[in-house]
Each structure stands twice: as structure tokens, then as C-alpha cells.
């Protein structure tokens with residue numbers, strides 16, 4: 338019988354074989370995974386752990402914070418502060434960056450996270466998750482500034498998410514493909530359950546919040562309209578729809594069996610480029626999707642090439658199976674006359 342490969346062993350062997358993962362980065366990934374394990378336990382306890390419901394506060398984006406949003410945020414900060422691998426952190430739930438306190442040694446990495454993605458699903462026992470992105474701090478030895486985090490997604494050195502569903506699954510890329518690990522609760526470790534993950538190029542499944550239809554831009558309407566026409570329409574095949582309202586769960590489904598996910602720009606608030614946040618939602622997910630052979634664009638450009646202007650900025654997101662994302666992007670470019 339082949340031995341199960343733990344996350345630790347996977348990282349050590351990758352580091353040894355390819356010199357791909359520097360020691361500090363390996364530590365960082367392990368610490369994030371450990372924090373996800375702790376969050377997973379809290380999620381599992383639910384009402385028994387007193388972790389459900391609202392925290393009675395709002396984040397910088399005006400969203401009501403749930404208790405678990407704040408618990409997950411604390412867990413990630415506490416786990417990552419003292420190890421010497423980070424210079425600073427940033428999160429959906431913190432107005433500004435969190436530099437590693439002076440009492441701890443500093444490292445060369447910057448960590449961004451959405452501590453709890455899919456907050457509206459916490460209290461109803463539907464899959465939620467954690468998303469993270471790792472950047473390099475280029476100018477070590479001086480105080481970290483918010484501007485240090487404003488790097489395009491193509492500069493990421495690691496990205497991942499952990500989905501807390503029927504299983505707790507960690508999905509990771511360090512730039513050479515995508516690996517998947519399932520939490521073995523008896524052993525207390527993440528075990529490799531998928532390597533070199535590939536997204537099918539074709540799909541018959543789309544994910545979009547249809548209740549926003551009246552606000553969509555013409556290219557998105559056109560694409561969905563054609564899907565809805567099914568076999569009788571220009572696509573010549575029937576489509577199915579899924580919308581979990583947790584990006585982690587929707588992306589995980591796409592990673593597993595293909596599909597397209599869209600939270601596009603819409604006309605509700607034209608000044609707002611979308612709903613999802615560029616630095617800790619769109620960028621890590623886009624890199625994972627690309628690393629699995631899929632594609633991720635705003636409709637007009639590759640998400641990983643978008644130059645960030647501020648920490649919490651939002652972006653239009655279209656990602657998943659390559660052929661479908663290219664089609665929606667083509668519809669946008671045709672509209673723009675390009």
C-alpha cells in the first residue's frame with residue numbers, strides 16, 4: 338500500500354527536488370494550513386461553539402461582520418505573527434495592513450487573506466472557506482507600507498484556498514500546477530488527494546447570481562442568454578446552473594469538474610468595478626485557475642495583469658474553463674470594437 342503524502346512531506350519533497358519553495362515560504366504555507374485546521378474546527382462546532390451569528394460590527398467595506406469572520410481573522414493573525422516568515426498581513430476584515438509587531442523577527446513575505454469567504458452561508462451550514470495570497474516584500478529592512486501590497490496577481494509566489502464543506506480541502510499553487518489536500522481529522526494532517534489538477538476546457542455549467550440579471554452589461558447578458566437557449570440556441574447544448582454564494586465552493590466545483598464562474602461588473606453602482614476583491618479573492622483564485630489550465634479575466638483583460646490601486650479594491654471576475662471564459666471575453670472585446 339502506498340503511504341499517504343502529508344502536506345509537510347509534499348512541500349519538503351518539492352523543495353528538495355526543485356528548489357522551488359524557499360524554507361520561509363514552506364513554513365508560511367504550513368502555518369496557514371494549521372490556521373485553516375483551527376478554523377475548520379470552529380466551523381464544525383457551529384452553534385455548539387457559539388460561533389454563529391453577527392458580531393455586531395462592520396468592516397471597512399460596510400459589510401456586516403459575522404463572528405466567524407472575526408474569529409478566522411484572529412486565528413490567521415495569531416498563527417502567522419511570530420514565525421519570522423512574514424513582514425506584514427492584510428485582510429478583508431482589517432481596514433489597513435497589519436505589520437508584524439517589533440517584538441518578533443521579520444520575514445520576506447506579505448500575506449493577504451479573505452479569512453472567511455461566503456459569510457452569508459455560515460449560519461445556514463453551507464460550504465464556506467478561506468482564501469490566501471502570498472507576495473514578496475521587495476525592500477526588506479524598512480517599515481512595510483500599504484503600497485508594498487499593490488502588486489499585480491502575476492507576482493504572487495503562492496496562493497490557495499481551504500473549503501470547509503462535507504470535507505475540509507486545501508488547494509494550493511506555488512506556480513507549478515495545483516495540488517489538493519484533504520484534512521484527515523484522525524491524523525490531524527492534510528493529505529495529498531490530487532496533484533496536477535486540470536480543469537476541463539469545455540463545460541455545460543455556469544455560475545452567476547441571476548438575480549442581478551437586469552443590471553448586467555450586454556456581453557454577459559448575451560453569453561447567459563445563449564446558455565439558457567440550450568440545445569435550440571446557438572450553443573447547441575443544454576447548460577446547467579449552480580450558485581453557492583461562496584466563491585470558494587463555486588471555484589472548487591470548477592476545479593473539480595469544470596464550469597464558468599462570473600461576478601461581473603454591473604450597472605448597480607457603475608463606479609464599483611465589481612463585488613469581489615482583487616487582492617485576496619480574485620488574484621489567488623485566478624492564479625489557481627490558470628495553473629489548472631483555466632482562464633480568468635475581467636471581461637477585458639487578464640485578472641493577473643490588473644495593476645492594483647488600493648488594498649480593498651474590487652474587480653469584475655470571469656473565471657473557469659478556458660473556452661467559455663475566452664468566449665465571454667470575446668463578447669466584451671467585440672462590444673468595445675476591439
Ligand code: AHG
Pocket residue numbers: 400429451453454455456457546582583584585600612
Ligand atoms: P465574503 O463572504 O468574503 O464577503 O465573500 C462573498 C462573495 C463570494 O464568496 C460570493 O461568490 C459572493 O460574495 C456572493 O454574492 P451574492 O450574495 O451576491 O450572491
Ligand code: MN
Pocket residue numbers: 451453454455584618
Ligand atoms: Mn469572500
Ligand code: MN
Pocket residue numbers: 406429451452453454455456
Ligand atoms: Mn470574507
